[in-house]
Amino acid sequence: MQLTRNKLYALLLLACLVGYSWVIYASLKSNEHAYFHFCFIKSTFHIPCPSCGTTRSLIALAAGEFANALYWNPLGYLVGFLMILLPLWIVKDFIFKSSSFYLCYTYLTNQLLKRKFVFPIIIILVINWYWNIKKGL
Amino acid sequence: MEAQKVDMFIMANNKFFESHQMNMIRERLVAVDDSKWTMLSSIQFKDPTTSLIVSLLAGSLGVDRFLIGDSGLGVGKLLTCGGFGIWTIVDWFQIQKATKEKNLQKIQQFLY
Numbered sequence: 001m002q003l004t005r006n007k008l009y010a011l012l013l014l015a016c017l018v019g020y021s022w023v024i025y026a027s028l029k030s031n032e033h034a035y036f037h038f039c040f041i042k043s044t045f046h047i048p049c050p051s052c053g054t055t056r057s058l059i060a061l062a063a064g065e066f067a068n069a070l071y072w073n074p075l076g077y078l079v080g081f082l083m084i085l086l087p088l089w090i091v092k093d094f095i096f097k098s099s100s101f102y103l104c105y106t107y108l109t110n111q112l113l114k115r116k117f118v119f120p121i122i123i124i125l126v127i128n129w130y131w132n133i134k135k136g137l
Numbered sequence: 138m139e140a141q142k143v144d145m146f147i148m149a150n151n152k153f154f155e156s157h158q159m160n161m162i163r164e165r166l167v168a169v170d171d172s173k174w175t176m177l178s179s180i181q182f183k184d185p186t187t188s189l190i191v192s193l194l195a196g197s198l199g200v201d202r203f204l205i206g207d208s209g210l211g212v213g214k215l216l217t218c219g220g221f222g223i224w225t226i227v228d229w230f231q232i233q234k235a236t237k238e239k240n241l242q243k244i245q246q247f248l249y
Contacts, residue, residue, distance in 0.1 A: 003207075015213065022221075039218040040197040040225055049197065051218050079216050105209055112208040125215075 005102040009090045016087050019079070027059045048137040050129040054079055056137075072137070074128060138171050146177065153182040153240045162241075165248040177247055182240045185233040192232040196225040201232050205239045 003011075041049040057076020060069040069076050089101045111117060143166040147159065154162060166177075183205050192201035197219030202211035219225035228235075 003210075015217075018221075019217075040222045041218075049218055051216050054216065054218075075216060082216075109207070109209040112212070113203070113206060 005099045008102060008105060009093070012086050013090060016083055019083055023055060023058050023062070026055045027062070048129075048132040048135075050125050050132065051075055052132055053135075053137040058083075071135075073132065138166055138169055138174060140167065142171075142174060143167055150182060152185065153237065154244075155234070155237045155241075158237070158241055162244065162248070169248055173247055177244070180243060180247065182243065183236050185236040188232050188236045189229070192225075192228050196228055196232075197222065201228060205232070205236050207235070207239075 039049050039052055041047065042052055051073065053073035054076045057069045057072035057074075058080055060066075060072060061076060061080045069080075086101075093099060093101050112121075143163060146166060147163055151159070169177075188201050188204055191204055195201065197214070199211035199214030199219065202208070202214055214220055214224055214228075217224070220227075
């Protein structure tokens with residue numbers, strides 16, 4: 001299955017929808033301390049994965065607690081940014097019948113695999129993972 | 138291209154493609170110019186078995202998607218704990234097909 005423009009847009013809109021519903025659901029649940037973990041790594045090895053804490057970070061961001069959001073997981077900033085940007089950009093593309101986001105996506109996809117980007121990203125993620133384990137999320 | 142060369146290519150690279158794609162690839166290979174042989178034989182294809190192993194071991198980090206060149210989906214998988222674990226399981230079964238599709242896209246650049 002080749003990822004065409006419309007497939008990509010549908011996939012991302014669906015992902016954003018699931019993301020928003022999950023965050024809202026988790027924020028309603030968070031008072032009861034009844035988190036259940038979807039995370040494979042966490043439920044099998046009992047250590048947090050690099051993106052564990054993102055939900056809590058997003059909830060903190062929504063409440064305006066920026067320091068807390070950074071503490072839970074800095075990746076929450078990236079996810080939050082994407083969750084706001086992507087739907088707007090896709091809707092804009094639909095209205096103007098352009099594929100600017102699709103072109104940008106394919107460009108970034110190819111760029112990300114370049115050596116100069118891959119290694120710094122891996123190092124940052126590993127550091128973040130180590131921090132996650134130390135925090136004991 | 139000569140039938141012998143085409144058969145050699147097909148035999149050597151059989152496992153990198155879906156079986157239903159082989160006929161099309163064979164027809165195209167017979168039709169293309171002989172000068173493309175050097176390039177065709179030097180293409181590095183991604184091994185579906187390797188991507189399956191990577192998917193089983195590090196699927197929830199999205200490494201399998203990065204491996205086959207879908208870095209956009211890889212980032213998505215990484216940021217969502219492997220798509221809440223569901224995408225990880227789906228990909229255990231889908232990644233070999235996805236790898237073969239990527240290989241087809243790669244060889245198509247040389248066939249037309």
